[in-house]
Amino acid sequence: MTLRKLIKAAVISIMFLLPLLLSADQTEKNLEELSNVHGVSGFEKPVRDILLKHWKQLGINCKIDGMGNLIGKYPDFSDKKPTVLVMAHMDEVGFLVTKVDERGFLRLQPLGVWVDYVTWAQKWTVGIGDKYITAISGMDPPHVLSDETSMPPVSLNMLFLDTGLDRKELMAMGARPGLPVTPAVKFEILKPGKRYAGKAFDDRAMLAVMLDLMKYIKNNKELFSKVNVVFAATVQEELGMRGARNVYSSLKPDLVLNLEAGIAKDYPTQFTQDCEPKLGSGPTIFIYDWSMMPNQNLVKALAAIAKANKIPMQWESEYNYGEDASCLQGAGQGMPAVNIGIPVRYAHSHIGIMDRDDYDNTVKLLIAAIVKFDKKSIDSMR
Ligand SMILES: [Zn+2]
Structure with a gap:
């Protein structure tokens, strides 16, 4: 050269x-x-x-x-x-709230393709107007599962969110079917200048x-x-x-x-x-x-x-x-x-x-x- x-x-x-x-x-x-x-x-x-x-x-x-x-x-x-x-x-990818049930649990429609089992026991964010609230996707703890055969099949149809609020409180905040749900996750630097999670x-x-x-x-x-x-x-x-x-x-x-x-x-x-x-x-x-x-x-x-x-x-x-x-x-x-x-x-x-x-x-x-x-x-x- x-x-x-x-x-x-x-x-x-x-x-x-x-x-x-x-x-x-x-x-x-x-x-x-x-x-x-x-x-x-x-x-x-x-x-x-x-x-x-x-x-x-x-x-x-x-x-x-x-x-x-x-x-x-x-x-x-x-x-x-x-x-x-x-x-x-x-x-x-995320979810859409389809129902706020009588006790305040939220039911969901997937938006985009999810693998069923990754959706349980996670932290989520529900958008209500310009506010965001935290919700948890519930799951059965080992204490109520006597053996493997009593494990429920993991299915998106069974997915629900628990916001800690009851129906009345949610409704007062403006909750309704049609709200967006996304993972509650913050960007993290795992290795500076190299690996990121988010x-x-x-x-x-x-x-x-x-x-x-x-x-x-x-x-x-x-x-x-x-x-x-x-x-x-x-x-x-x-x-x-x-x-x-x-x-x-x-x-x-x-x-x-x-x-x-x-x-x-x-x-x-x-x-x-x-x-x-x-x-x-x-x-x-x-x-x-x-x-x-x-x-x-x-x-x-x-x-x-x-x-x-x-x-x-x-x-x-x-x-x-x-x-x-x-x-x-x-x-x-x-x-x-x-x-x-x-x-x-x-x-x-x-x-x-x-x-x-x-x-x-x-x-x-x-x-x-x-x-x-x-x-x-x-x-x-x-
Ligand atoms: Zn893409």
């Missing part, structure tokens, strides 16, 4: 690393804010309000469509340039990634002159990608990079030496999920960009998994689309675990990819 090439490589590395290093603390703050906020499907407003504040500060013109999706464009959006959409969803990393971690991408674009506008970069934060993904169906009409993108939680499998009950994804081994590029076959040229291009920039990446294929890009891929005349994941352990439960290196490498991969895209490369992906 010549000295000139070495300097060029060093400058490019600093270009990618510096903004990430500078924004390290802010990234943790964003993750904490977005993980902690309550926003089950259909109740995304508190999440959207946080994003609106950040997106406007980052110079983005914001619009809320009729479904509640947050749509973002830069003021210099041009019809002459191809448009790259970066998208992630705002909602998290709720709703699916998909709030990717909403935080979008903020770092926006910040990078704001500070390096000249690198992004060949395409329009636009953003969508969608509603109701966990109920079958209902919000994303409306996004095409607002933005008419030419290419979609959808950002999602990947499903990490590197824990004792799933682990194998060659299992993918693992925490800390890079963002995942989806080659398959039941909702979408990604564009093969886009998949190849992303993998090549990761390799050329020495960004670690993993392949991911999930059967029980759908994502928002599937709603865009066939819209209009169709477009290249792909799903990119940050591996999360224990998704769709109270608390997930994610890795900061995967987060940073996702931001780097997006920057490196979008900088490379232009009309010719996007057209050639068809």
Whole structure:
């Protein structure tokens, strides 16, 4: 390598690393804010309000469509340039109160997919207007279970919440069927700068990634002159990608990079030496999920960009998994689309675990990819 090439490589590395290093603390703050906020499907407003504040500060013109999706464009959006959409969803899995029974116990309808047994004996938050109260999902203690055969089958139908309040007290507070319920969990740093625990990393971690991408674009506008970069934060993904169906009409993108939680499998009950994804081994590029076959040229291009920039990446294929890009891929005349994941352990439960290196490498991969895209490369992906 010549000295000139070495300097060029060093400058490019600093270009990618510096903004990430500078924004390290802010990234943790964003993750904490977005993980902690309550926003089950259909109740995304508190999440959207946080994003609106950040997106406007980052110079983005914001619009809320009729479904509640947050749509973002830069003021210099041009019809002459191809448009790259970066998208992630705002909602998290939770429950809806369907009944306040005669003694004040709450009955529930799942919003999103839960594994039955993780819902018992947990702490939850019930939203009543702009107030939040704590509730516990009850369970039978060992004292009332004489042997294994008397163990009740764990079923979501049996789930109930105990707020410590009786029906009259709850009603006086404004309780009624139709209230949102989310896990009562606060973001925690397990290992500084490396491992985080919290709720709703699916998909709030990717909403935080979008903020770092926006910040990078704001500070390096000249690198992004060949395409329009636009953003969508969608509603109701966990109920079958209902919000994303409306996004095409607002933005008419030419290419979609959808950002999602990947499903990490590197824990004792799933682990194998060659299992993918693992925490800390890079963002995942989806080659398959039941909702979408990604564009093969886009998949190849992303993998090549990761390799050329020495960004670690993993392949991911999930059967029980759908994502928002599937709603865009066939819209209009169709477009290249792909799903990119940050591996999360224990998704769709109270608390997930994610890795900061995967987060940073996702931001780097997006920057490196979008900088490379232009009309010719996007057209050639068809
Ligand atoms: Zn998701």
